[in-house]
Amino acid sequence: MIIGAGGVGKTTLALHWLHEVKGEYEGQLFVDLRGFSGADPLPPDEPLERFLRALGALPESIPSSIDEQAALFRSMTTGRRLIVLLDNAVSAAQVRPLLPGAGGSLVVVTSRRRLSGLVVDGARFVDVDPLGVTGALELLERLIGADRIRAEREHARSLVALCGTLPLAVCASGARLAARRRWPIARAVAELGDEARRLSPCAPEREISRWTPCSTPHTRLSTTHTHVPTGCSASIPGPTSMWPRPRPCSERTKATPQTCCTIWWTPAS
Structure with a gap:
């Protein structure tokens, strides 16, 4: 989980790294949970329904309750290698229904708060400092x-x-x-x-x-800046791998000028 003040570059750092590693995964899911956007935080059922449709669920097969939607999402993602970026989260309760099933999936959460409740789900935390x-x-x-x-x-x-x-x-x-x-x-x-x-x-x-x-030029980061892949963090996976092994974790990282600006990419169909 990437933690830092608004404007420090949490989302950008996550996207930069995920853009580099996305070839190792079969698809990507992204949602802005609107935790600190000034509007009401997004309830989990809205992104869950979108995720299920993106994964091929027919509208009539999607349950109405959040618990059943979350169970279906875990079932459809078990054993798959997906990237799930949950941006701008406000609470562990908002995030937990959006965690995929066991397997090789990678989940990255960004927030201005340390969502300590996610520790039980396997979360690791990385604080991102200003430049x-x-x-x-x-x-x-x-x-x-x-x-x-x-x-x-x-x-x-x-x-x-x-x-x-x-x-x-x-x-x-x-x-x-x-x-x-x-x-x-x-x-x-x-x-x-x-x-x-x-x-x-x-x-x-x-x-x-x-x-x-x-959109300043993005250079491939040196190991100096990739203790956590480009400041990117704590994945919250299923019971298996936390993130690609070659990139070890640090406890704190700093935004860099090379990665301050956003790369957007579209979830795979």
């Missing part, structure tokens, strides 16, 4: 260019500090500056420094995570 000033400056440089950073290095440091060195916020501010070549970095700093306007440049998390200006 830090150096990494945030590197990310900003990729977005707006080295010349602008060199010309206003102190303002650039102030900007990433106001962003909390969170990849999402740095991407948002960098995208604005990239689209406005005449703007000095100092202007962005002044805007972010204005408490009344601070929320305006940083759109809601789910919107910014899809911005193309954040």
Whole structure:
């Protein structure tokens, strides 16, 4: 399970790694559980019904109760090798019905909370930290260019500090500056420094995570950054393998500029 503040890059780190390993699995299932989106969290029966249809269940064969749907899901996934990404979870109770049956499946959960109740299901936990000033400056440089950073290095440091060195916020501010070549970095700093306007440049998390200006080049991560595969975590599988063996687990990882922005991929049919 990947844990971290909003905007730290939990979903992006998970997607980057899963994009690399998806060839080892027969299909992928993804759902945003809306745990911290400002709307009501998604009840388990909604994604369960979608998952069952994606796996080939006919609408008339899908039970009406959550318990029966969860049992059918476990039955249909037992012995299969699937990736299940449960993004933005709010509680163990929301996640547990969505866990597949025993076999080689890999489950990754992201949340702003440590869902300790999932320990009984085999969960491991990885905390993801912000980039830090150096990494945030590197990310900003990729977005707006080295010349602008060199010309206003102190303002650039102030900007990433106001962003909390969170990849999402740095991407948002960098995208604005990239689209406005005449703007000095100092202007962005002044805007972010204005408490009344601070929320305006940083759109809601789910919107910014899809911005193309954040699509900086993705390089294959070195082992330095892949103690947990690209910061990606604790899978919650059935009784078998936790995650592909060649990639050992660490207790804490840090977002990197190479993986701050989202790769989306479609569940296999």
